[in-house]
Amino acid sequence: MRDAVVVGRPRVGKTRFVEALSSYLGRVETSSASLPVEDPLRRGRRGDGVLSPVTVRDRRGRPWLRLVDTAALRDEIPDHAETRRAMAVSLARLQEAAIVFHLLDAAQAGRLSGYRPPLLDLEMRAYGLTRPLYVIIATKSDMPAAAEGVRRIRTRFPEDLLIAVSLPNRRGLREVRRLLLVHAAR
Amino acid sequence: MGESTDAGTSQPSHDVIRWLEAGRIPAHQALARMRAADEQARARRTIPLEDRTPAAARIVAELDQLVGLQAVKRQVHEIWALVEVQRLRQRAELASEPHTLHMVFSGAPGTGKTTVARILGRLFRVLEVLPKGQLVEVERADLVGEYIGHTAHRTREAVRRALGGVLFVDEAYALARGSDKDFGREAIDTLVKAMEDHKSEFLLILAGYPQEMTAFLHANPGLVSRLPIHLNFPNYTTLELLQIADTMLAEREYRMTAEGRESLLQKLGHSIQFGAGGAGNGRLVRNLVERATRRQAVRLMRQQRELTRTELMTLESSDWEQDG
Ligand SMILES: Nc1nc2c(ncn2[C@@H]2O[C@H](COP(=O)(O)OP(=O)(O)O)[C@@H](O)[C@H]2O)c(=O)[nH]1
Ligand SMILES: [Mg+2]
Numbered sequence: 001m002r003d004a005v006v007v008g009r010p011r012v013g014k015t016r017f018v019e020a021l022s023s024y025l026g027r028v029e030t031s032s033a034s035l036p037v038e039d040p041l042r043r044g045r046r047g048d049g050v051l052s053p054v055t056v057r058d059r060r061g062r063p064w065l066r067l068v069d070t071a072a073l074r075d076e077i078p079d080h081a082e083t084r085r086a087m088a089v090s091l092a093r094l095q096e097a098a099i100v101f102h103l104l105d106a107a108q109a110g111r112l113s114g115y116r117p118p119l120l121d122l123e124m125r126a127y128g129l130t131r132p133l134y135v136i137i138a139t140k141s142d143m144p145a146a147a148e149g150v151r152r153i154r155t156r157f158p159e160d161l162l163i164a165v166s167l168p169n170r171r172g173l174r175e176v177r178r179l180l181l182v183h184a185a186r
Numbered sequence: 187m188g189e190s191t192d193a194g195t196s197q198p199s200h201d202v203i204r205w206l207e208a209g210r211i212p213a214h215q216a217l218a219r220m221r222a223a224d225e226q227a228r229a230r231r232t233i234p235l236e237d238r239t240p241a242a243a244r245i246v247a248e249l250d251q252l253v254g255l256q257a258v259k260r261q262v263h264e265i266w267a268l269v270e271v272q273r274l275r276q277r278a279e280l281a282s283e284p285h286t287l288h289m290v291f292s293g294a295p296g297t298g299k300t301t302v303a304r305i306l307g308r309l310f311r312v313l314e315v316l317p318k319g320q321l322v323e324v325e326r327a328d329l330v331g332e333y334i335g336h337t338a339h340r341t342r343e344a345v346r347r348a349l350g351g352v353l354f355v356d357e358a359y360a361l362a363r364g365s366d367k368d369f370g371r372e373a374i375d376t377l378v379k380a381m382e383d384h385k386s387e388f389l390l391i392l393a394g395y396p397q398e399m400t401a402f403l404h405a406n407p408g409l410v411s412r413l414p415i416h417l418n419f420p421n422y423t424t425l426e427l428l429q430i431a432d433t434m435l436a437e438r439e440y441r442m443t444a445e446g447r448e449s450l451l452q453k454l455g456h457s458i459q460f461g462a463g464g465a466g467n468g469r470l471v472r473n474l475v476e477r478a479t480r481r482q483a484v485r486l487m488r489q490q491r492e493l494t495r496t497e498l499m500t501l502e503s504s505d506w507e508q509d510g
Binding site (some may be wrong): 073074075077078080082085087088091092095102119120122123124126127130 | 199200203204206207208209210211212213214216217218220221224225328425428444447448451
């Protein structure tokens with residue numbers, strides 16, 4: 001079973017994406033039991049948008065994928081120790097994952113004049129590319145300006161796998177599922 | 187054996203994650219370091235004999251920690267493996283070629299050529315390829331003399347100092363400059379002869395800009411066969427330059443604000459895109475860093491009051507600006 005980790009800056013839509021994808025994939029179960037004892041995730045904090053990993057099973061009930069939501073990575077060094085700790089957990093999760101979904105907010109990319117990905121996203125991508133499967137998920141593609149945002153992201157990273165996703169109209173989830181079926185079952 | 191395997195690897199990624207948690211580094215830096223640690227781990231996996239030579243492993247780990255230069259690192263790992271295997275073959279009384287390890291380094295100034303040459307000298311010393319491993323750095327002016335015979339004498343002198351170590355000829359293509367009567371020719375011939383006379387007593391590295399070196403070697407086919415190893419030192423990418431800046435600033439106990447980092451990133455991107463020869467190399471970063479610290483000093487002295495430790499450490503966006 002492989003880990004697919006969902007990473008990105010604050011409020012790009014990580015948690016909603018994990019929720020929507022798990023319900024789309026079906027046969028899921030949330031487990032906090034598998035986490036190490038000192039893991040802040042066990043405390044059920046949802047403030048920073050951290051959820052417990054979700055295990056996805058196939059028709060025969062065998063687990064084939066673990067979907068892992070993470071706390072947002074931030075540009076700055078956060079003042080709060082808890083926030084830093086959550087980020088540290090995110091990076092540890094990222095390291096263990098075979099599949100990386102890197103979420104970029106397409107609506108925001110479309111609104112800004114001239115899309116310049118922040119350094120954090122550049123480094124995130126550079127690291128992600130060292131993993132077996134790295135996919136850029138352009139989120140909120142239903143929102144105004146998002147079409148332009150998706151185009152800009154695609155232009156900036158022409159060689160990368162990119163899927164535009166919109167949760168209200170479930171756009172993109174099918175493509176994500178198809179990729180997972182190919183790459184997770186190893 | 188015990189301490190050998192991890193002897194030189196300085197930042198395993200669990201340390202990096204701990205630093206992030208302790209608030210010592212921002213997330214983007216943690217990611218960059220995790221990536222470097224991964225690369226190191228991967229490079230190590232390709233070397234089967236490493237734990238037999240802890241000293242060599244330590245030196246190669248130093249090389250692996252340099253920013254960028256992936257191809258150079260890979261080739262050095264290969265050379266290292268080759269030397270080790272040849273030695274094991276000798277011990278097993280198998281045929282073993284004495285290796286010719288003279289090299290050409292192609293790359294702009296400030297891309298790490300001298301640093302790598304120095305590391306190679308030390309590596310070859312612990313591998314017992316070279317008895318001393320010192321680096322003697324010369325350029326045309328050190329070799330070429332003013333009358334017939336003078337050049338040969340000066341070149342032999344440089345070789346003599348380099349015996350047991352590395353003779354590093356910077357901007358070597360300049361030896362072929364000028365007319366046929368130029369004494370550069372004499373220097374080249376003397377070097378070729380020295381390689382014959384002092385086989386495996388010293389290592390010759392000819393270095394210089396890629397295009398010039400290509401033309402130079404083309405015009406001197408006799409050299410090419412004697413310098414079988416070619417290492418390319420590409421200009422650094424923007425992210426690599428930023429990583430270099432981070433290291434330099436950390437060493438000097440400075441740090442950047444987020445806006446400052448953005449300014450620097452823009453500036454580096456701009457120099458790479460539009461800059462001439464100097465762009466994309468480590469020297470550019472050093473100059474920018476030094477100028478920024480000067481500008482910070484001026485800015486701070488204008489504040490007629492006590493300065494905090496943080497203020498003394500912090501480079502702001504305005505410190506990276508061009509004017510002044
Ligand atoms: N319109 C729209 N809004 C979205 C979409 N995905 C997420 N959002 C909104 O973006 C905000 C941040 O989402 P969340 O999942 O909490 O982000 P996280 O911090 O990355 O986990 C919320 O207000 C979501 O409702 C989408 O596909 N379309
Ligand atoms: Mg969240």
